[in-house]
Amino acid sequence: MSIRIFCPEGALGVQPMRLSARPDLLAGRRIGLLDNRKPNAGVLLARVAQRLAQRTGASVSLALQKSNAAVRCETDLLDKLGAEADVVLTGSGD
Numbered sequence: 001m002s003i004r005i006f007c008p009e010g011a012l013g014v015q016p017m018r019l020s021a022r023p024d025l026l027a028g029r030r031i032g033l034l035d036n037r038k039p040n041a042g043v044l045l046a047r048v049a050q051r052l053a054q055r056t057g058a059s060v061s062l063a064l065q066k067s068n069a070a071v072r073c074e075t076d077l078l079d080k081l082g083a084e085a086d087v088v089l090t091g092s093g094d
Contacts, residue, residue: 023087026052030061032085034077036069041092049089061085 023029031049035042042065049060061084064077081088 025056026087027057029056029058029086030084031058032061032081032088033063034073034081034088034090035063035065036090036092037066038069038092041069044092045089052089058087 031053033042033045033049035045042063046060046063049063052058053060062080064080066073066077
């Protein structure tokens with residue numbers, strides 16, 4: 001009897017994207033939220049954004065939700081975030 005072991009690692013199909021530059025100051029900036037729909041992600045992001053806005057003089061401009069945590073964000077949501085937010089908070093692990 002033999003056992004086959006498969007390695008789940010493979011080549012990436014897309015080059016990783018670089019993150020946008022981080023602003024030096026948040027005062028006057030608009031904070032957007034992208035809820036990935038994991039349990040309590042929206043609550044966590046909203047509280048962090050609210051406190052961040054209070055401490056820095058930024059404002060919370062919008063909060064959006066992905067269709068589900070297992071898929072990439074829809075293009076229309078990314079476009080809306082890009083147009084209406086200077087900084088975006090997203091992500092939550094469970």
